Amino acid sequence: MISRKILVINSGSSSIKYRLFNAVKNGDHGASFRLLTKGLIEKIGHKDSNVHDHREGIQLVLQNLTSGRDAKIKDLKEIWVVGHRIVHGGVEFKKPTLITSEVMAKIRECFELAPLHNPANYAGVEACQAILPDTRQVAVFDTAFHQTLPEHAYIYGLPYEYYEKYNLRKYGFHGTSHQYVAHEAARILEKPLRKLRLITCHLGNGCSITAVKHGQSVDTSMGFTPLEGLVMGTRCGDIDPASVIFLAGKEKTSLEEIDRVLNYKSGLKGISGLSNDMREIWNAAKEGHHRAKLAFDIFTYRIKKYIGSYIAAMGGVDAIVFTAGIGENEAHVRQRITKGLFEFLSKKKVKVLVIPTNEELMIAKQAFHVVNS
Ligand code: ADP
Numbered sequence: 001m002i003s004r005k006i007l008v009i010n011s012g013s014s015s016i017k018y019r020l021f022n023a024v025k026n027g028d029h030g031a032s033f034r035l036l037t038k039g040l041i042e043k044i045g046h047k048d049s050n051v052h053d054h055r056e057g058i059q060l061v062l063q064n065l066t067s068g069r070d071a072k073i074k075d076l077k078e079i080w081v082v083g084h085r086i087v088h089g090g091v092e093f094k095k096p097t098l099i100t101s102e103v104m105a106k107i108r109e110c111f112e113l114a115p116l117h118n119p120a121n122y123a124g125v126e127a128c129q130a131i132l133p134d135t136r137q138v139a140v141f142d143t144a145f146h147q148t149l150p151e152h153a154y155i156y157g158l159p160y161e162y163y164e165k166y167n168l169r170k171y172g173f174h175g176t177s178h179q180y181v182a183h184e185a186a187r188i189l190e191k192p193l194r195k196l197r198l199i200t201c202h203l204g205n206g207c208s209i210t211a212v213k214h215g216q217s218v219d220t221s222m223g224f225t226p227l228e229g230l231v232m233g234t235r236c237g238d239i240d241p242a243s244v245i246f247l248a249g250k251e252k253t254s255l256e257e258i259d260r261v262l263n264y265k266s267g268l269k270g271i272s273g274l275s276n277d278m279r280e281i282w283n284a285a286k287e288g289h290h291r292a293k294l295a296f297d298i299f300t301y302r303i304k305k306y307i308g309s310y311i312a313a314m315g316g317v318d319a320i321v322f323t324a325g326i327g328e329n330e331a332h333v334r335q336r337i338t339k340g341l342f343e344f345l346s347k348k349k350v351k352v353l354v355i356p357t358n359e360e361l362m363i364a365k366q367a368f369h370v371v372n373s
Pocket of ligand 1: 203204206233276324326327329
């Protein structure tokens with residue numbers, strides 16, 4: 001039996017999350033995966049931190065894996081492949097990809113589409129390439145799963161030239177999570193994914209919802225950026241775009257400041273004035289806090305509307321899947337959403353599933369398959 005070690009790296013601007021998996025091949029294409037260890041390097045580049053950059057961060061990750069009582073590997077050569085989470089793959093990347101110098105150049109081209117994420121993801125890849133020059137690296141893109149969206153779902157109602165000139169279109173995010181829970185749902189339902197119509201709701205701090213028809217993403221709520229769609233912890237989701245122009249005039253403020261408002265001061269936090277954390281919102285709402293109750297109502301109502309629209313888009317639905325922090329843990333959120341749809345769901349025998357997401361495992365599996373094939 002052949003076993004392979006796969007390191008998964010999620011490199012953010014000031015942190016690196018890592019997981020080490022062992023994959024045991026069983027048959028020509030299949031493998032079973034076991035988590036060996038996981039960890040987090042924080043405060044990279046902070047003035048009080050002794051980890052100055054991503055290269056030092058990756059060095060520390062590898063040190064953690066190879067030394068100490070809990071060492072999982074003896075020699076760095078045991079790492080068969082490194083799978084990297086890359087947030088934005090633009091129009092270029094439709095599936096996980098073995099990293100070459102051309103791929104690196106194309107990831108750099110996507111910096112302008114995800115200026116907060118892609119440079120940090122890229123720094124993680126560069127650091128691994130420098131320290132593990134002989135180990136294969138695979139990029140797994142958050143946007144790739146949504147590259148199956150039909151044109152009518154991803155083109156905005158803007159002059160078409162902006163799409164042609166700038167690739168301004170809907171991309172969608174959280175793709176690895178939506179894809180993972182869709183596969184898990186098929187396994188649980190004991191039906192082939194290609195025969196199912198699923199609606200997957202990833203409800204964490206960032207929230208998105210996807211229509212997965214016969215295994216392919218056919219519509220998703222996040223858009224050109226992760227700001228579109230559902231109301232989130234601190235992001236506003238769908239609003240009238242003219243509000244931005246109106247606000248710029250009223251508040252006499254810069255577009256950068258409005259961008260900050262839309263991304264960090266809106267959503268549950270902005271509506272409630274209390275918190276971006278659903279647990280706090282729920283507790284305050286129970287005690288009669290009006291704006292917390294309003295935030296809860298708006299949050300769940302928006303999800304219900306999206307579910308309705310995706311049922312229409314797919315001509316029906318077989319199961320609705322909830323995942324991520326809120327989706328997995330907040331039963332009252334799930335109840336509120338499904339209560340409004342109860343008659344439809346029970347008449348059509350639609351299953352409601354709660355499936356813990358595991359993006360890192362999905363990245364490990366995809367990295368394994370890229371190298372294996
Ligand atoms: P992120 O998008 O940052 O990964 P999470 O998936 O951890 O976010 O989701 C965070 C949200 O999940 C918060 O609103 C939090 O209130 C909610 N939540 C509810 N119950 C739990 C729980 N037991 N553990 C973690 N988060 C929870």
